[in-house]
């Protein structure tokens with residue numbers, strides 16, 4: 001499926017505001033990909049599709065013929081929509097590219113082997129201008145300097161939010177953090 005076709009179909013899965021968010025993330029991902037010399041077309045597509053599974057409830061995953069491990073669904077849609085979205089992208093958008101698919105699946109919780117491409121999509125998601133938490137401008141600047149540091153700053157923000165709101169942290173996110181600090 002080409003980029004224009006993807007943009008058209010997004011609205012069948014997402015609300016208007018999330019389509020806007022997805023296009024914004026695609027544009028930020030594109031700019032970061034250009035800067036960090038990774039594939040700009042793939043980055044735009046991964047940005048467009050990163051939240052494709054976000055508005056579908058876990059109880060409805062089976063309607064799409066998709067099954068997701070309990071170790072993810074136990075943490076709710078906010079976590080599981082990454083891996084679910086990857087499967088939707090494969091099945092309904094015919095995306096076969098592993099680089100795009102891995103970035104979609106890992107944009108919620110990271111992975112133990114995040115590539116520059118994965119980090120770009122992960123960080124871009126947070127950098128939507130409608131987010132205005134304290135410190136976001138530092139992450140925005142760092143993203144164009146050191147994408148690994150920007151990914152760590154993004155995890156720091158997510159972990160702080162989860163801890164202060166007394167929410168569980170998915171063990172995969174902790175593995176991602178442990179691998180980021182070594183890279």
Ligand SMILES: [Fe+2]
Pocket residue numbers: 050051054081107108125
């Ligand atoms: Fe998401």
Ligand SMILES: [Fe+2]
Pocket residue numbers: 021025050051125
């Ligand atoms: Fe998002």
